[in-house]
Amino acid sequence: DNVYIGADLRGVLEILIAVLCLKDAMVVVESPCDWMILRLLQDADVQVIELPLQANGGLDLEQLKQLLETKPVRLVMLSSGLNMPRGSVASHSNRQSTAELLERHGSWVLENDCYGELAFEPDGLRFRDLLNPDRLIVFSTFEKSIGPEAPYGYLLSRQLSVELQRHFLLRSFRLSPIRQKAIARLYSNGRIDQHLLVLRRLLKDRKVHMTQLLQERLGDALHFVEPLGGATIWVQSLRQVDVRRVFQRLLRHQVVIAPGELFSLQGLHAQHLRLSHTFGGDHDLGAAMGLLGDALRLESID
Template sequence: MKGPRETDFAYQAVYRYLTQLIGEPASEDRVRLPSLRQLAERLGVSISTIQYAYSLLEKEGRVYSVAKSGYYAFPVSSLNTLSSGNDLLETVYVNARRPGMLVLSADEPALLQPLDSPLLLLERELLRQYPRQPQPTSQPCGELELRAALAVRYTTSPVRCWHADDVYIGADLRGVLEILIAVLCLKDATMVVESPCDWAILRLLQAAGVRVLELPVEANDGLDLGRLKELLESEPVRLVMLSSGVNMPRGSLAPDDNRQSVAQLLERHGSWVLENDCYGELGFEPDNLRFRDLLNPDRLLVFSTFEKVIGPEAPYGYLLSRHLRAELQRHFLLRSFRLSPIRQKAIARLYSSGRIDQHLQVLRRLLKDRKVQMTQLLQERLGDALHVVEPQGGATIWVRSLRQVDVRRVFQRLLKHQVVIAPGELFSLQGLHTQHLRLSHTFAGDHDLGAALGLLGTALRLESID
């Protein structure tokens, strides 16, 4: 199976430019980098594209942002120390962006079918309709047209309805979640989180001082009701975070009866629920029951991002909440996200015109086809070494080694052959999933996947600790 045609997205070119810029100064002091607007004008790309490239570098620990000041690069000496340290996630990020690597650690579903061209075309048309004004009206919570489009999309009945004032849009998902943590006063508070869980979310909660209790997804793809009941009764749980449909990275879908039982238990306890809807549109069967169809909307918050569906030209994150309006508006105003109103209008038109639904039909089919190819290869080549969880959506596959292995050493061994995988321990803060891996079935470039899986099989045998 070959990867899709190598595509040089604008953010990738900006990322490479910034990496070179970071490496130029020899100073041991911090280096201030150009602003979003300066770089956008210099390179002839959108502010959103610059923001996304900066966010990648920030995740890698190569730059950091200072409120009201801008972005700064760490001194070269500290970068060298950081990339050679023991932080597994940092090692994954750094190596995934080295030239020539086969990146089987990523989770980029839109890579198969990005909507960047239609989005930018719409943006150019809108620029002709809405010429720049000297001082545009400030909308700190996001462009009203996009907020209204999302409210319509999430409304399913007169009871489960949303309005534009319930929707908040930020520059990226991380920024939106940071605001939510502040508004809910989650520092030192207790949250229950499905496990495995996205590593970026886990690291964000950890950095914010949130006490995370992990609720593992069971072998039957459901959640353990007894364990959840025990946690709700014995711990001061402030918030429960659940996947709206497909659990990622596991790619599994809880049975409807389990989902209904979980919802009833949460209702009895009056629990506040945070629904992760980042993959809600990416289930192979789109009409599955979601938690927000079962829960009291007055004790529900929903977050998501456009990036997984549209691609890197739409990095914005968003939040839906019926309550906490004054506090959320205040924090979004203080955060001062710099969002392109025209880009937001263009995304809104993708939704209101039905273009996003047409795109999703194609994207789901491509993802499902790629999943079938990948799982067949895994069964043929590594059926005696790995157990594969059959994914019900998304762009990744969750596998477990059938033998006890040192997965970190497997990871390091594959790096020497320019292959990057995602060890399962990244998706837990409590040492779970140490015998698991997440593998991507969408990747850029022309790579020999069969050969890479052969290398994986060899590494699993060599690093067996039975």
């Protein structure tokens, strides 16, 4: 009764924005934040306040406390465990303190669990274990763990059942019953758990390979956050560079990176890049690192 499945993650979030009446409302999000979510909130005229993550992956509790006390914050969106694109995980103590602060203020919390299953060493602790479930909504998608054959997004919520049911029923014609049953079977027979074990191990091995290459070849040009999950690495240029031109230069060689400014609406992370370690294309990873080093050097602003 508390699960609502939509055709895709974007459609699910559009329903949530409508049901919660978030137009012109103030929403606090972690930064960096998934670019698709940011653009969706922006297009819906939501007032987004970005709360930059600290170097250790946790939230600045004093800054969050000040926002909750001085601004009419309607909703706070948090990663369940693994934050992407940083690939970082807040400490247990930071998550516990964050949960206590949100409870004291009676805040509505939206938990982003899209990447929760992709932590290399899942610790099992989620914000939903620490917060009042009556003021919590969880959203996620099967696509990140199963793949594009399972594009469905879903919500978990105890509240707002009448409105959520109405909106999801209006869109139910977009769902394939056969595909839903196939996904359900994967979960019920344990196949998805086996798949996730293999997927985490594969992602971790590729992460190790890429971070070694980054350290060896670009250690004097880039600083990176050691990712604790996912398929990407969040890096920062140690010199001032024009990241947009770095992106354009690499694109001409069919190497795609994501400029850090994509993950902010307020111009944050201008010297950051998101790199994928599940690299595909005509170049091997070593060649791509060479092209990245050349682009950083040629587009230096110093």
